[in-house]
Amino acid sequence: MKSIWTLSLALLLSACLSNNNDQTASGGAQPTPVTPNEVPTVSKFSIANQCYGLQSVFSRQYVKTAGNQYTAAPATEAESFTLRPTSLGNYLLYGRDKQMVTAQGSTTAASAEPTDAAIWKVEFDDKKGVFRFFDATGQLLTLDNTQGLVLASTDSEKSQFKLMAANNCTAYPEMPTSMVGKPYPGKGIDQPIIGFADTHTHMGMSSEMSLKGDVGPSAGGVLYGEVVHRFGVPHALKDCADFHGPNGIRDANNILEQNPTGTHDTKGWPTFVDWPRRNFLTHQVMYHAWVERAWRAGLRLMVIHGTNIAALCRVGQLYANKPEADCTDMGVATKQVKYLYDIQDYVDAQFGGPGQGWFRIVKSPAEARQVANQGKLAVVPGIEVAQVFNCGVTILPDGTEQRKCSEQSIDAEIEKLWALGVRHVYPFHDIDSALGGAGIFSGDVINFLNFLDTGAFWKTTECRAYPKDEPSVREPGTKMTTAVPGTGSDPLTKLLFEAVGGKAPLYPDGIRCNARTVTDLGMYALKAIMKKGFVIDIDHAEYHSKDIMLDLAEQQTPAYPMASSHDAHGGLTSDQAIRMLKDGGVIYPYKGNGIKHKEFLQKLKFWRQKAGVTNTPIALGYGADANGFGGHPGPRGGNSKPVQYPFTLFRGADWGPRYQSLPSMQVNLLTIPDSGKFWHIDEVGMAHYGLVADFVEEVRLESGAEGLDALYNSAEAYVRMWENVYYRSNPR
Secondary structure: OOOHHHHHHHHOOOOOOOOOOOEOOOOOOOOOOOOOOOOOOOOOOOOOOOEEEEEEOOOOOEEEEEOOEEEEEOHHHOOOEEEEEEEOOEEEEEOOOOOEEEEEOOEEEEEOOOOHHHOEEEEEEOOOOEEEEEOOOOOEEEEEOOOEEEEEOOOOHHHOEEEEEOOOOOOOOOOOOOEEEOOOOOOOOOOOOOOEEEEEEOOOOOOOOOOOOOOOOOHHHOOEOOOOOOOOHHHHOOOOHHHHOHHHOOOOHHHHOOOOOOOOOOOOOOOOOOOOOOOOOOEOOOOHHHHHHHHHOOEEEEEEEEEEOHHHHHHHHHHHOOOOOOOOHHHHHHHHHHHHHHHHHHHHHHOOOOOOOOEEEOOOHHHHHHHHHOOOEEEEEEEEEOOHHHOOEEEOOOOOEEEOOOHHHHHHHHHHHHHHOOOEEOOOEOEOEOOEOEOOOOOOHHHHHHHHHHOOOOOEEOOOOOOOOOOOOEOOOEEOOOOOOOOOOOHHHHHHHHHHOOOOOOOOOOEEEEOOOOOHHHHHHHHHHHHHOOEEEOOOEOHHHHHHHHHHHHOOOOOOOOEEOOOOOOOEOHHHHHHHHHOOOEEOOEOOOHHHHHHHHHHHHHHHHHHOOOOOOOOOOEEOOEOOOOOOOOOOOOOOOOOOOOEEEOOOOOOOHHHOOOOOEEEOOEEOOOOOOEEOHHHHOOOOHHHHHHHHHHHHHHHHHHHHHHHHOHHHHHHHHHHHHHOOOOOO
């Protein structure tokens, strides 16, 4: 019998369930020093992260810090504030002493900890050139010569301020990017995109899926840390003890490590003693500044999937003791997609207002080209859930099915997703549905999750023959387990035994594939997806279902290209890969280190040769599955040529002529000045997404100019594939 700890690996298995401004060297979006008394180009957004003194229009006096209070004073005694955005048009007033102006009834006080009472809504009168600051109740910040900085209910010149530029502020704490240089723009909207693509991430996965703090967690509550937080990194990635328990005793990662009594140092910002780590999968790895670092290295397209597996999420609810967490597949996934718009707004707020940030959600290939040409990151929303379109299924003991969707409901869900901005869809994912079978690659844990969701274990069959002398993306099928895992009295074991009634599935020896393929409703859904113009991801479909999907794609005129974004769970063999490439599809592997990039490049060259598509530039992006509970690559090993910091992108050995017109980018060792904490990719592998920039240097060291060119062709290749599906149904 397997132990309950083995079963509970389910907690950590991927949402894909895989087994596998210019910057200083220390800064993210930090205040930019300006000449004192310089007249700034002002709006309520352009003041973001800038340094100012606050001058009363009425008295010409300035705000001064006096202990834990604020008084009126002449310019020589003025406090200088960093205006740190909490969201678009809302700010913290962060003083040189690291105290914030905070509303207290009808007055103000200095506070070292940010609260909602320290958030000030800013309005700007462009005719008068004055600013007003409102607290949460609508009262106005007012400078009175006698009372100091107080709050008033009516507007007057005492509540109107000029912002006088200064250069002696204390920067608000932020995760550094440790990069020096200006991100490069494109070479023209009609020119190929230079940049790489990550076609599989879960940036919407967070312990709170909104800036307001009123939506709740992803993953049933086991994932700690936020992508963005109104109070920045000290709160987004603070000590996780409240979430994972004292010394991390409630951290579900202990289950993955098969050490249920394991502990870890819970300290977060700025020391990060034990996390993030490449195999510590219950901690946030896509904090926005880490993704910014990857963008600065040339990431120009990212597909971000809303994701969930209901059965897995319910196990997470039990372990994290968060019964209130939403576990409906489409409910959680759409919340994650909506959260991407929060992220976009937050990044915009840090960089000067709507449209100014580097994170741009796109809904068409034309928009993707426009964004990439501006030198920003084109973000394509996607969906990867087990019960896509709410198409769950209950399989009764006699084999009959109770389907939870219809053709009409599928059409309605497609329209909802399209309106939300979703453009990349997984028709199948890990658990059987009314649309068909999931690709089998884990013979025990996911099978029991399948039982919890559908009421039945997988039925299996022999995997069809394929060219075993040719490289596969992933071999099909797996060996199946014939046992009910675990004994004992813990809630997870009880849940399973109550669900399965102690019955164990029985399977023949050897590698098995799922006997369930595409259903009639699945065929309807695939055709509807094609009619709308979504990118279809073939990963996670049952191995034989991939043949059916390719047959359907090739019945279209021209053939409908598909994507394999992260190692084709369930199997993708050479014959299928060749068909995909002939059809104009893209095949990007689960992200490894520089060695895997080199190895996969050789496979891709073989398939391209057999497919007869060698007339197009070779392109090789990746699917990092970041925040997907799938694990991240480790260091390359002691025999590899080491990454030496700092290194420079777009200059020197292996960077060809097309890069020479791009501004260079210096990549330093990612280090937090506040604590000295650093991450060296040769020591930690991909501990978090910020190490993608370092991965680029691994690619150069392992595969030279050929590997770099393939990587920096990958965003263009994805967009061309997307154009070939999108414009069939949507006008240019």
